[in-house]
Amino acid sequence: MKEFERKGLLERVDREGATVGASIPETIEVQGEEIALREFVFEIQRRETVPAGERERVDRAKKNLRRERLQRRQRLEEADISYEEGEEIVGSIVGIERALSALENLGATDIEREAKASEAADKKRWMKFLQQALGRDGSSSRGGR
Template identity: 85%
Template sequence: MKEFERKGLLERVDREGATVGASIPDEIEVQGEEIALREFVFEIKRRDTIPPGERERVDRAKKNLRRERLQRRQRLEAADISYEEGEELVGAIVGLDRALSALESLGEADVERQAKASDAADQKRWMNFLRQALGRDSSNARNRR
């Protein structure tokens, strides 16, 4: 592969919108193990939240996917490969990015959900405090009679 072709492929990998329209690979080999990546991602995304027992599994998967992405990118940067092999690597890297994006957005949804629940609890405590401070708490009103 010529150097300008390699640079073009690396640019595609690093482009911010590279994952737009990209699909998650059905299966991918990560650390020598075949993983049904699409099935795993969709299984996790079907749930509203990641259960505590699954969180470790998802975190481990994200770590392995990041490591695999880095190795493939380094291979694209340095290895003496053909342009066709480079194209395949780009497709795999973008697919890994798509899977990582999907898994990480799930974590963001959990954080947002927790923040909203926390805000609602804070607001409820504040309203209870105000009711008590203003003497409008029904339990205090009964005790005064």
């Protein structure tokens, strides 16, 4: 593969909207193991919330998918491969990205994220209360500041 072809393929992988319209691969080989990726993602998405036991499985899957994506990207960058092989790798990377995106956007899977959002809302309410108490909210009956 020529260097400009390699750069073009890497650009496709790095493009912001690369996953738009992309589908999750039916199966994918991760760390030498064949995984029914599409079925796994759809199974997890069907649930309103991910139970604690499944959360660990989802986190492990995301970690493995990220590792596989990185390995495939490195192969695309460094390996002596044909352009056709490069296109296959790009397709698989975009499919992995699509699956990761679907798994990242699951509802109520990240307790830390929920706690941070709750804490931020509490701080916002507290600041609003302090501003009102100190008469700095602009709605003061003392002529406003």
